Amino acid sequence: MWRWVILTLAGLTALGVLAPRAYSHPLHTTLTEVTVAPDGGVQIVLRAFIDDFSAAIAGNTRTVRAPVPTPSDTAAARYLARTVGLTDAAGRSAALVVTNVRRTGDLVWVTLRAPALRTVSGARLTNRVLFDRYDDQVNIVQTSISGRRQTLLFTKREGAVAKSI
């Protein structure tokens, strides 16, 4: 019996040593706030970790220290056009323009604006930012429209699902 016990323990130790490389268990999230500006335009402010966001724009597969994107950065605009979408109730896409990019600490804050929608009611949003980098990416979107607040979660598992704001 003891021989089996020792063999099992040796096997378990080997299994442990051969376990997949350690993950430091980070939370892969971005936080986005959607509000309607006084002129009726929709404002979207996205917060993401600068290293992940810069690497995603650069198309890298590894996290790198890349320069902070600027509003005129076409690569950043192209990336956001691919990953963030806003449609009105009729399904027409709103043109999102990057109007501001700033950095605080580890974060990049990107402001996007869309011209006033005919009606915000029924508008839908997609947010696939960093889905290309992390399978467990969760994008949190907080909307505040006409005094109604709600929180939406976008996950890679769901894919490009558009959600009502």
Next chain:
Amino acid sequence: MSELIAFATLGFRHITDPRGADHILFLLALAAIYRFRDWRECVKVVTAFTVGHSITLALAVTGALVMPSAIIEFLIPVTIVATALENLIVRDRSTAIWGRRYRPVFAAVFGLVHGAGFANYLRSLFVDRLAIPLLGFNLGLEAGQLIVIAIAFLSFVALDRVITVASSASWRSMPERAVRLRTLGVSVLVMSVAARWMLERFPW
């Protein structure tokens, strides 16, 4: 979805995500010594862990405590190895220092380390409204932990049964031996995984 539920979902996903197994391994190491009838003891220890990580999560997210993430990421597997070692070394907890009470204390202390690990990412993102995200995230973590512990308990019961059936007649008459063997196996597995992580994350 309300803000509270959204952040509870985030906390739940975080703790139950098998790709980030460090917190799950710690819970397994904590639960490995208990029999089904000891579930109250186990819940006490897990609750102490929750209290610990809630304290540092709140302190770190509000900026009252700033700890280098490299040190925290190293200390997390250290807590797992220490818990698994304790499982192997201490055979009679009723005669150990502080009797049965010391385990919740060290679970709470180790919880302080894990909380700092959770906080490093949340702090950066949630620079403004903190109360509801923090509360929701913690509730989600707690729910996730209870589910992990429940699954672990069911697996341990099954494992004890397998060990008893597979063992010789002289062992079968002593069910305590199955529990001890299961504790040994789970602790050795958890410890070898965490020891490797400890070496990989060594910050100096």
